[in-house]
Amino acid sequence: MSAADSLRFYAGVNLGCAALRLNRWRAERTAPRRQSEYLAPPLKISPRTKELIARHYLEGRYANGHRKVAWVASGAPVELLKALDFYVLYPENHAALCGTARAVEEIATEAEHAGYSRDICSYARTDLGAMLSGKTPVGRLPKPDLLLACTNICQTVLFWYRVLAHHFDVPLIVIDTPFIYTEATDHAAEYVKRQMEESIPIAEKVAGKKLDERRLKETTRLSKMASQLWLEIMERGRHRPAPISVFDQFIQMAPIVEMRGDAFTVDFYAAMLKEVEGRIARGIGAVKNEKKRLLWDNLPIWYRLRYLGEFLGARGVAIVASTYTNAWGELAPMIDPEHPMESGARTYLHPILNRGTGYKLATMKRMVVDYGLDGAILHNDRSCKPYSVGQIDQRDRLLREHHVPALLLEADHNDPRAFSEEQAANRLEAFVEMLGV
């Protein structure tokens, strides 16, 4: 690490952070630009979310040469890297950010021109396009010194990260997580734990320092606290009217994914929980005139969040629970800060995408009861095959066995070219009519 790079880091980040703080301060004191007729105003914490995300990418912009950088897949055991002081970048989060910024078409095309098929996940294409072209709405992404992928979300990451490793010529750690059909076996947990242990010397070598066990425990503790708070926030959706919708959760979930293990993330979600409870106390619903409550399955449609929120909100429909946002909180009880490796191995074996489709169905059934839901929208995501497989049967069983109306909505989480607004609107409209709104 060079002194010049560090100086550049501190100067750039400190100046940038001061500007971001000022922006937040202003935003907190002015009325939101967009007021919806049907939805509650954005959460007061939103300017802080924006600041956190902007600061994260600002730090990334100046990180090379000052801090070691790791690019990681969303379901990877990041606590190890956090404890070794890596700056951690999540290509999936960056891709989602490109989605909300409507930049995917341009960036993914760069990957497609290089020969990557449009049948590949749009997150992967966005990331590979950004890698090849340098295009990003956040200014500049830092080059990785280390890559960490875990197969608990899909198999695409394995090949995607191999491309990254080849392009950047940096080490790649792959944590292979055996699929869980019913319950995780002890030997599966042991297998994952050993891989995590074997990854430590590689990460240490890149970091140029030894892993401090106390740091690892502390990072794990912070991860657990943030995940628990996130879980509590989501559970407040049981209240009628629901104080926040799943669209709010989609916007507010960035820190739990990419800033897990940081103390400020815990503070952020504690403040958010307080605000959500304040809304409950004042009877504020995310949808002003909540008539029906639905479940959302699968990733969001990032480039149409506002459109879908407004469309459903105008009809008095609130989406109050989702299997996707739930995935970032439901494993909190499994995390044991005193045994970060053992509990980490179990935790990272259990994401919803690494479990049989029956588990997802059971989760949806539980949510229908717990949240008092009237129906479900299953986003059939062209890009995310592991999440979408089984949805036809799940929809069928929700309807036949539990009398829960369910709609299969075809789209793609990040590629607007796979979304037909007219057709989606017609299906949603018909579904809402069917619910009797």
Place this chain on the structure above:
Amino acid sequence: MTVDICALGIDVGSTTVKIVGVDAAGNLAWHFLDQAGPRVEDQVDEFLARARQAAGKPDNLPLVATGYGRGLVHQATRKVTEITCHARGIYREFQHGGTLVDIGGQDSKVIGIGPKGDVVDFAMNDKCAAGTGRFLENSARHLRVPLERIGSVALSTTEEVVISSTCTVFAESEIISLIAHGVAVEPILRGLHRSLIKRIVAMVRTVGLVSPLMLSGGVAQNPAICRMLEEETESKVILPREPQLMGAHGAALMALGMGWSVLTPASGET
């Protein structure tokens, strides 16, 4: 001579525009149908002028709009999807639930209708046009067979070519290739109908077939569709008297403010 019209329903589809006027009891009293034009708003104005003339009432009649162009019917009291309107129209006619297949120009739907006429489930074709009337329209154009005759031509032979492409565009290439190989028009048309019906049957299975199986939409006038749907589902298919008007009739019933429980017999309609 004027007709007793108390409410109107207009179905602005991708291929045709239909308007239905109902009397106070919800009976289909008057209708008009024409090919969909490029200027929807002008066409709607023209349709409404005709309706006013037929009704002899210059004032505004309650109007519900449905179909893909419903958003452009600014005069509508309410805009409702074809799913709800077709279900409403067909329930009025048959007075029972079942499974309704509606093959439209732009999309196809299978609607599960409960015993009281409520929509309990539905499925629509995916983004591709293969399971729609457009698939047959394109193919008919290529084979130079008038659209209204493709069904009877398809049924005029027992020979059938397998059309493996489910995509409308690829199916066109396949047709060109079959013609180049000297295959007759009739078995190609029969194969095309089979291909479409197989996609529809997949949607029927998604919703779950609850007898009776009913058919609405313009494509219902095609005899091959009805026959093959029966063959593939091994179920009798029943047709309303005016399959193409079911959506507009349902819309008119909604404009009249008739709830799901309207059980007035359909007999006696004009």
